[in-house]
Amino acid sequence: MRQSHNSGTVKEPLFHITKRAAIPWWQSWLIRIASVLAALIVCAVITILATKQNPLEMYATMFRGAVGNARRVWSLFQNLAMLLCVSLAVTPAFKMRFWNIGAEGQVMMGGLASAMCMILLGNVLPEWLLLTVIVAAGIIAGAVWAVIPAIFKASFNTNETLFTLMMNYIAIQLVSYFVLQFSVPKGSGHIGEIPTGWLPTIFGQPYLLNIVVVAVLTVGMYIYLKYSKHGYEIAVVGESEKTARYIGINVKKVIIRTMLLSGALCGLAGVLLVSGTDHTLASTTAGGRGFTAIMVSWLAKFNPLYMILTSFLIVFLEKGAIEIATVFDLNSSFASIITGIIIFFIIGSEFFINYSLKFRHAAGEAKS
């Protein structure tokens, strides 16, 4: 009989990955907070290596940039509200596993519709009617832009990701065309401030209306998804279309209805931007929120209340990063690098919440 083995030749891998059991909520938040701290440390090292600046001072600047004075705080909340609004809009679609990548275009169409009403009907209709028409037109435009891919998906099972993505480019080109048409002075490529059809302000605060509207929407969306029959149907269709058919849900109807809602909210975001705060229209009005919203919604696991946190985080980082770039006279790419690293760590922390690493057994420990 041969002697058994020579343990020196046996190579165990350094570590392997195992799935974790469910962990308590506080532990998962500890991991998330630790990931932010780790991100800040990595950013600090990179800052020192790349710019020779003091990283602590840089973080302080970042903080000041985001919430340094009252104006900045208002601006932060305005940006937070607008990002949150678009995030809320894409969430029902995402819960249904309908990948609406077209929020950018839907916001633009909403903005375009309301801008056109402001320009063309500004001196024609009485104020209250004008505002009603503006809001309605914006919402309808967004909804129409969203429902076109939904109808194709429901009838021919087209790929909604590509379809909604392409609809963005059409929307942006349409806006560019009309901006040129309406530009003041003619041909300048800028519309400038449109004098009529401004949404009212609350307490003289230009951003407060938007913030209040979005706050109401957030609560409404939370209730809609969690407690309404529609929300339940959305969840069932998203989890399994087969189950939905099995219990007799009309899947086509749910897809179209949900995308109408998604697009309508995007359209509303466009109205709030154009008629509420900017009072003008440009091809940059949506400002990439349609895409950032995807991240906000995913990071919050499609929970509208968590989305307040995730959109705050992203807006805060963006504002802070811009300030760093100006104060330290750095290329704006550096700010993007910092933002990127922090978001990377936060997303990466989800891995450590779900999995743990098992390292090689200490020598002698595994002997039996």
Add this chain to the structure above:
Amino acid sequence: MNTVPAIELKNITKVFGSIVANKNVCLTANRGEILSILGENGSGKTTLMNMISGIYYPDEGHIFIDGKETVIRSPKDAFEHKIGMIHQHFKLVDVFSAAENIVLGLKDETFNMAAAVKRVREISSRYGFEINPNKKVYEMSVSEKQTVEIIKVLYRGADILILDEPTAVLTPQETEKLFAVLLRMKADGKSIIIITHKLHEVLSVSDRVSVLRKGEYIGTVQTAETSEAELTEMMVGRKVDLNIERSEPKNPVDRLAVSHISCIDREGTKLLDDISFTARSGEILGIAGIAGSGQRELLEAIAGLQHLSEGEILYFDPATGKTENLRDKTPLQIRDLGVRLSFVPEDRLGMGLVGNMDIIDNMMLRSYREGRSAFLRRSEPKTLAEDIINQLEVVTPSASTPVRRLSGGNVQKVLVGREIAASPTVLMAAYPVRGLDINSSYMIYNLLNKQKENGVAVIFVGEDLDVLVELCDRILVIGSGRITGVVDGRDTTKEEIGLLMTKSRYDN
């Protein structure tokens, strides 16, 4: 004779999250031996074998091959140690021939199909396989595909063969053939490990049996010295009564008449071909057939989920005495007609339930539309969920646990419980005990029997012929979407059903 075991496992442990799949498992398999690994579903058999074949890596423990400690990090490592695994779900390229599939992925060989075909023939004649090396996989029966998988690992020189539930998809006749081949391989000095939960197979083919229960190693016995009762006790942990009571149907009346239905898929293949039968109240009608012979389509057609090209489905309402035609009605329309049809589909978490929702929300699937309010009412589903948990002994932390976290048996109890709670007049169940442990299986049989005694027309699609013969009053056998026979459950044998199952396949 070499006394060193071909493969030896020592204290293998593997953990997935909070689930311990294997705990300190020790096993040995010798050359020229057939070893059965017996255990209920979820007892960790497949996980254990996946660690030998390099798919998982053990958290703790050691593997010895020919007495030498070995680390198997990948399926490639496993092949180098001459270990080959035949998985339950085949991994073949449909448009390739048998021989092409067999040589696929081999690197160090000059590409010579003729030589490969020749070697495949050699292996076949040596062990008694019946295979045409040039036949395309999509033209093959399940049994032929399995043969290709076995030759594939033999071609790569495997000495240790692991077969995961090899008979699950075979008819009794095909199983006999497979066992004959395995015995020849054993005579050739190969080590063969069969994963199974079917006792009579264990007794007929293996030399030794190792039993796992809930991830733990219970023991190994010589097949010649054991009995079905002893093995069951080892597997379940206590004595189990394996009898199903079958009562006589009480004044059966026609409840559902399926007449000449056919349906075709997108390519124009007939999935159902001129099927007619009647289901009666107070009776269990069994449906037997090789997997994929049209069972699913048949039940889905009745449930309003499958478009029919021909035929009618008539429902005789016991309350009103009216006759309704269910053809081309949606599930909602069928319900609105007052037809109380319950359906336990084969795909529990993909169709019958929503895995990520909790038990309460899954209870609502059938009833959430009730009432005019735009909002959900969770109080009644909650009561129902708690009743089912209590009455059917569902093991769950609470009613608000996502059903995907439950074990297979408990998932099925939730689903069957919900469907029975709708007090059906027709109850259809497709493979309701697949993947369930013995206790849960018998609980489901009892529930079906109770429904039958309450006058429900029960339609039961099963795969275990022993159970079909014991449980059902009548058995409908289908093959390739056609009825190949109707037999009386009280005076048929599983061999007779087995023959009927394969009949039409060779006729056309």
